[in-house]
Amino acid sequence: MNYLSKFMVKINNQLIITIIVVIILTLGMFGIVLPMSIKYLVNHKMYHILLEEQQAFIQEEEAYREGPITDVYHYTVLDNESLYEEEQLDPEILHHLMMYPEFFKGIKGEGTKAEQVVSFHMYKTPNEHIYYLINKIRPGEMLVSYKVDNTSEVLAHELLLNTLSIAVFIFILILIVFLKWTSRLINNLKDIQGVLDTIEGDNLRNAIPTNNYTEEFQEVMCSLDRMRKRLCEEEEAKQQMLHNISHDLKTPLAVIKNYAEGIIDGVYPYGTVEETAHIIYNHAERLEKKVQGLLYLNRLEYFRGIHEAPQWFEMGLLVQEVVSYMKDYEGRQTIEVDTDQSEFKGDPEKWRIVLENLIDNAKRYAKHKICIRVEQDSLSIYNDGEPISIELQTKIFQPFEKGADGVTGLGLAIVKKTVELYNYEITVRNEEKGVTFIIL
Structure with a gap:
């Protein structure tokens, strides 16, 4: 069992097993189901031929007495097992009586055992098949219609061989396409493995080709x-x-x-x-x-990898508290606060660090005024300092990135990591006079 599990780990081995199973099922279908289907088809066709001919014979018996119109022959079996007088029988039937005596001897027994009024039977000889229909037309009398056939078996055999030949050809064609497809699939998987090995080897400069695949x-x-x-x-x-x-x-x-x-x-x-x-x-x-x-x-x-229990708090109250101990009491800069009762998700202590870093950054660059606004689940901090260049805006939240005054630090990087931790987003926007940091 362990060996089989190890064998089935590889996709190549799985495909081999799949192909073997398909071959076995195909051989089983064509070796068992197809011959049975052909045999049923032949028997079904013979039954309808005999039934139609027998009905025609019953309706036009006198015409048939002059000789068989087709290669289906008819005669009557009585209780005493007698036939019509020999001179009244078709010469072919007399010929068949001598060729297949065992067939004619067993007809009455087959008719007696049959529960249906009309029953279909087949008698095999070394070279021919005799298909016959027994009709209990009245008490003590059975009409037998039969056909000696030496071609249906050959035709069925030829049909089977032709069908098998076509099936084998189609199967080989499908197998070639399947093997080609699986080969491409495996090559694609190997390409992916090669790319992953390249990435694992820290070779990140070369672009990965993407055009030669499905x-x-x-x-x-x-x-x-x-x-x-x-x-x-x-x-x-x-x-x-x-x-x-x-x-x-x-x-x-x-x-x-x-x-x-x-x-x-x-x-x-x-x-x-x-x-x-x-x-x-x-x-x-x-x-x-x-x-x-x-x-x-x-x-x-x-x-970021730890699930915290959902926690909500009123941001306006936290802003008021942080501003109370960070405002400039000497009056060189003023901090205006405008808040509503919007609630934010997360740990208030982590958000306290966010506010401290943003206000500290605003105080560093503000000329005279800082405005903090909490409204409609958003937080914005404005300062009337110099605008930030577009190039710097794309890098300002990276650790130790130099600001406009050449100062480096981690404050804004900590801010970005924290707000993203709670699925918020921070952006920076230049105003007509100043800069605004917005958390949404």
């Missing part, structure tokens, strides 16, 4: 090519992110290292050891924030 395989190849492009884009984004991370971490690390070396050597760039240590602390804190941001971004990827 429509269904073209769709598969197009899907694989889209996957290749997406993986290529993700790989480029990963490399760019690593480059940006290394560049972003290099400066504070260099400052910390240099200032620490200065302290060791007794040199204090900011005058005193306390002030120099304070600078080291600030840069270490900056590094800590970036590391925490990276860890949180990675956690968001993890959360």
Whole structure:
């Protein structure tokens, strides 16, 4: 059983088994069903011929007494098994009486055993078949109509051979087409395997050909090519992110290292050891924030694979709370809030981080005013800063992407990952004076 299971794993073996089963069924059909069908057809035809001739004989008996009109012969069997007088019988019937005595001896027995008034029978000889019809026309008298046939068996045999020849030809033709189709199918599957091996080997630069396949395989190849492009884009984004991370971490690390070396050597760039240590602390804190941001971004990827229980909250209340501790109390920038009672799906604490990052980004670029609006299940944050270039709009949500002022960070990348986690979408739009981030 295990061997059979292993054998059936390969599609080639499955196709071989399928072909063998089809051949066996075909041979069974033509070897058993077809001969039986031909035999039934011949018997059915003979029955109707004999029945029609017998009916005609009954209606025009005198005409038939002068000699058989066809090769169907008729005579009467009485209870005493006597026939018409021999001189009244057709010479052919007398000839048949001498050739097939056993046939004529058994007729009365067959007629007696038959329950129907009209019964059809067949008698085989080494060279001929005798088809006969027994009609109990009246009590004690049976009319027998028979036909000696030596061609129907030959014709049936020829018909069977011709049919088998045609069937074998068609079967071979179908088999050739089937094998050609399966060969192409297997080659297409091998091509898919080759493409997957190429993708697995990180060879993502070469486009996948899609034109030399059937429509269904073209769709598969197009899907694989889209996957290749997406993986290529993700790989480029990963490399760019690593480059940006290394560049972003290099400066504070260099400052910390240099200032620490200065302290060791007794040199204090900011005058005193306390002030120099304070600078080291600030840069270490900056590094800590970036590391925490990276860890949180990675956690968001993890959360995408976890099903959270549906949770809804009123966004306006959360906005009011976040603005209360992030607004500029010195009055250089004003934050206007306009909210309704729209509810958003998700964890309020994750949305709190979204609001903090968006407001922090708006404060960085706003000249005087920030407007936050919650209405009809949408959230928008506007600032009256400089517009964002079209090129930057396509990359602004990538990790460590440089903004218009050259600042890099993870805030907007965290925002995008979070809103997508709850099936929302964030876009950026330039206004006549300023920029608006919209979450729908």
